[in-house]
Each structure stands twice: as C-alpha cells, then as structure tokens.
Amino acid sequence: MQAGCEASFALALAEAAASWERELRDQGILSCSIFTKGSGVFVYLEAASESCEWAWTKACRDLLETWPGWGSDKRYAVPMLDIYHDGQAEIREARYDSGSERLGMLARLKPPMYSSYIFYHYAMQEEKPNCFNPTYVIGTHEEFIFSYYEHPSPAFENGATRRTWPAAITPENWHEVMQPHFIPWSESEQGMVLWEKMDTLLSF
Template identity: 70%
Template sequence: MKVGCEANFALALAEAAESWQSELREQGLLSCSIFARGSGVFLYFETASECCESEWEWPTTCKQMLETWPGDGGMQRYSVPMLDIYHDGEPEIREARENGGRERIGMLARLKPSKYSSYIFYHYALQEEKPSCFNPTYIIGAYEDLIFSYQERPSPAFEHGATRRKWPAPITPENWHDIMQPHFVPWSENEQGSILWETMDTILSF
C-alpha cells in the first residue's frame, strides 16, 4: 500500500467487498482471505480452477492506493504470485471441509538467503512423508525472503494421509523445530526467545 493509505485501503476494501465478492465468484473463486502487515497485503484464494490467477483485479478504489510491483517490460502489476513450497493437505481435502466458524490465520516470516534451499528441501520431504500431520489447511508460499502461511483453526478433523512418496531413508528430522529455527531472520526478541512468525491482521474474508 502507498504510504499513509493503510486505513483508507481497508475501508475501501470493505465498501467494495460485496460487489467484488460477486465478481470473483463468477470467475471461479471459492474462498478469499486478505491479510496485512504494515504496508504489505497478502491474499489467499481458493479457486475451482487456475483461471483466477490471471483474471482477477482489485477494486478500482483499492488499486489507486497500491504501489505497482516492478515487472518485465515495465508492466504495471498490483500483485505477484508466491511459490508454493509446502501444503499439508491435498487440495480436495481443503475444498471438502466446512468453512463455517473457523478462524483464518495468515502469518509472515523471513528466511535467511543461505538457508532458502534447505527450508524448501525439508518442507518438501515433510509434505511427502507425513501429509496432514499438522493441519490439512496449512500452506506456505514464498517470495524472495518472505514466507507467508495460511491455516484455519480449529484444524479440520481429517485423518493423517498416507505417505505420498518413499525414499531409501526418511528425510524429515524428528527435532523439527530445532532444525527450522536457524533458517529464520527473527522479527524481534522477547523473554521467551525469538519472534519468527508474526500473525497478520485480517482485513477481509469470505
């Protein structure tokens, strides 16, 4: 968001929500959650197909308060996709749940550039060896040093899935959190230790 537009952007989004929701649903969007941290805006969409990746547009009043994101050939972009680096559940499991009454949570963290490939490697191994071991709605996306996670609480009551892929020896470490901590650039420190993930504000969901 442009400097000083955070409050006005949230207000404009709320005012346009009903008509925008109708427009997005016509394009195949099933669910939407929008989160903010400072001037950054992060979107989580669930769609019936991949069509919304290129067709959706911000409401005009909101777009006017957004900075453009640099792109090839001077193209003006108001959103950029994130790389899918981890998903705990299969898409059909996420689509089959009942959304009612669940809290939607978006969180943000930063990765050390030197640890980027290691983080992705371990998360790929985890999602293949132990699917649905945490929360079937949990997904992580990455863009440069930022990683964004989405989940719903309470976790849907699905049984843990069968191993998707097997290799000669398990890769996922038992001391998962100890292995993960050195991958992050902390946001801050407190008496309990480093703050690695920050919960974002939800500014719209449907």
C-alpha cells in the same frame, strides 16, 4: 499500500466487499482472505480453475504501489511460489464455511537457507501428509514466507505417505532444525519471534 494509505485501503475494501465477492465468485474464486502487515498486503485464495487471475477493484488499486519487476507492465500483485501444502486440494471442499478462524502468518528466511528450508518441507509434505493441519500452506516471494491455515484444524485423518526413499528425511527435532533458517522479527527472554500473525481485512 502507498505510504499512509492503510486506513483508506481498508475502507475501500470494506465498501466494495459485498459486490466484489459476487464478482470473484462468478470468476470461479471459491474462498478468499486478505491479510496485512504494515503496508504489505497478502491474498490467499482458492479457485475452481488455475485460469483465474487476481485483479483489485479500482478503488483499492489506486491506493497500491506498483510492484517492481521486469518489463513495463504495472503490477499490483505478484504470485508467490507454492513450497509446502500439508493437505490435499480435494479435501478442502469438505470444510468450506466451517466457521474456523482463517490465519495469515508472515516470516522471513535467510537467503542462503532457502534451499534447505524447501528441501525439508518437501520431505515432510511427502512423508507425513496431514501431520499438522490439512489447510496449512506456505508460499514465498523474495525473503518473505507466508503461511495460511484455519483454526481449529478440520478433523481429517493423517494421510498415507505420498513418497518414500531409502531413509526418512524429516527430522524429529523439527523446530530446532528450522530456527536457523529464519530472520527473527524480534527477540526477548521468551525467545525469538519467527512468525507474526497478520491482520485480516476480508474473508469469505
């Protein structure tokens, strides 16, 4: 968001919410949550087709900075790379409108640790599907990693291993192995804060 426009953006989003939800559903978007941290805005959506493209309402777009990148086109959103999903896409329809809280969390990775982080998450995704929360996904863009999940977790049985290799890769001491990958938000006597919960502006 543009500097100092956080409150105005939240208001513009709230005023457009009802009509915008209908428009998004007509475009094939089944579920949408918009989260913020500081001036950053993160969108999680589930769509009926990969051809659905995200576009802000004019009132919201006017309060956003353009995202830098190649070319001359003004970009008001950039896609994140999908690097982890605990559950299968086809099980998601079973828990729509379940009343669960939708959570967006944000963390930062050390650039030299990106490949290691993705490697271990791919291994876990294949070796232990549905081991944590079948709605849990992680996306990344530059140093940011964004996670989305719903709490409480839907009741699904652990999935069958998707892929095997000569020896298991997922470490038993998962959190200990993961900690060096992160740039902490803060540190205290209680430990380092690696993931921060974001504020929810809109969810349907």
